[in-house]
Amino acid sequence: MTHLSTKKLQEARSRLRLIEAFGKLEGTKTVENLQEAFADEAQDHVKYMCAAQMASAEGYPDVAALFEEASAEELVHAKKNLQYLSGIRIGLTERNIQDAIKGETKANKIDYPEMARAAEDEGFAEIAEWFEALVKTEGKHAQWFKEALQTLGEG
Numbered sequence: 001m002t003h004l005s006t007k008k009l010q011e012a013r014s015r016l017r018l019i020e021a022f023g024k025l026e027g028t029k030t031v032e033n034l035q036e037a038f039a040d041e042a043q044d045h046v047k048y049m050c051a052a053q054m055a056s057a058e059g060y061p062d063v064a065a066l067f068e069e070a071s072a073e074e075l076v077h078a079k080k081n082l083q084y085l086s087g088i089r090i091g092l093t094e095r096n097i098q099d100a101i102k103g104e105t106k107a108n109k110i111d112y113p114e115m116a117r118a119a120e121d122e123g124f125a126e127i128a129e130w131f132e133a134l135v136k137t138e139g140k141h142a143q144w145f146k147e148a149l150q151t152l153g154e155g
């Protein structure tokens with residue numbers, strides 16, 4: 001047996017374990033916690049990336065490096081939480097694309113239009129404009145994924 005096929009076998013086993021674990025996790029507090037942890041870690045990753053840029057611009061290279069390193073670790077944490085959370089989905093590209101279409105469509109049709117309206121109502125014209133721009137971009141993303149879904153398997 002070659003090294004490559006051993007590695008593939010290990011990956012398949014690990015995926016199977018995730019599928020089994022997810023079955024047991026469904027509907028539990030732990031799934032809720034994984035969702036919360038995923039969101040928090042993903043947010044921290046982006047926040048720390050921005051904080052690093054800010055620190056660098058303000059002339060604190062050591063602090064910038066610290067934020068960068070923490071940001072990189074939070075990304076690893078976010079990915080691991082996501083892996084536990086959606087082990088049954090990772091690797092199944094068709095399902096991932098369908099998920100993406102759902103999320104992008106909701107952002108395009110519901111979330112950002114409502115947010116733009118609220119910002120407008122509350123007198124935040126610039127933020128309303130920003131949300132409107134996001135309506136368009138997320139609509140574009142939804143379209144990309146719809147096209148990808150159609151061409152999947154044509155390959």
Ligand SMILES: [Fe+2]
Binds near residue numbers: 077
């Ligand atoms: Fe973390």
Ligand SMILES: [Fe+2]
Binds near residue numbers: 104138141
């Ligand atoms: Fe998007």
